[in-house]
Amino acid sequence: MDHDQAEARLTIFQGMQRVLQADRLSVLRYLQNHDELHPQGSTPAPWVFDDATGLRLDLNWRAELAEHAAAASPGPAANSPSSAGVDSRNATRSRAVGRPKLGVVSREVTLLPRHWEWLGRQPGGASAALRRLIEDARNAHAAQDARRAATEATYRFMQEMAGDQPGFEEACRALFASKESAFQLQTQGWPDDIQAYLHQLSRPVWAG
Structure with missing residues (x-):
């Protein structure tokens, strides 16, 4: 389960009643308890909504809680000297690609020649200029x-x-x-x- 999912705020409704508003993990545990206590659907089914988007979510609490438990309990091989060396080398290689401190992601951008010419004349080059333009637009229209x-x-x-x-x-x-x-x-x-x-x-x- 990634960090964004763990930190997301979700709300559960049962019928017209709001029964819980919490982080994703707490919501998953509530769904687990509900299903274990009411296996035959004797109460209204919990509906989960994302507080950021208003979307109704169909959560698989079994799969997500199992994933969370596995992530919280690393295998014994993870602490062995050899695996530590491999992890260190892999981490070094990962850090060498792109600019991880900035979280830079490489994707294709299609522009007209005059746009590339203008960008190339900007301080820091095309990528830095595009980032500045996007940040300015985000701030202006926030x-x-x-x-x-x-x-x-x-x-x-x-x-x-x-x-x-x-x-x-x-x-x-x-x-x-x-x-x-x-x-x-x-x-x-x-x-x-x-x-x-x-x-x-x-x-x-x-x-x-």
């Missing part, structure tokens, strides 16, 4: 990007959990029009936990 991502996340969750709620279509229109008062008006009669999570997801939409 607020707009955050609002768009929050709008999409809120809408995804609404589709999954509130599609049959009264005022759904009107709430969607208010969301995409960034009309907070209208959105709150249309969702005020929805289940409390649904409203609370929508408020969390949509907060950046109304910022600024």
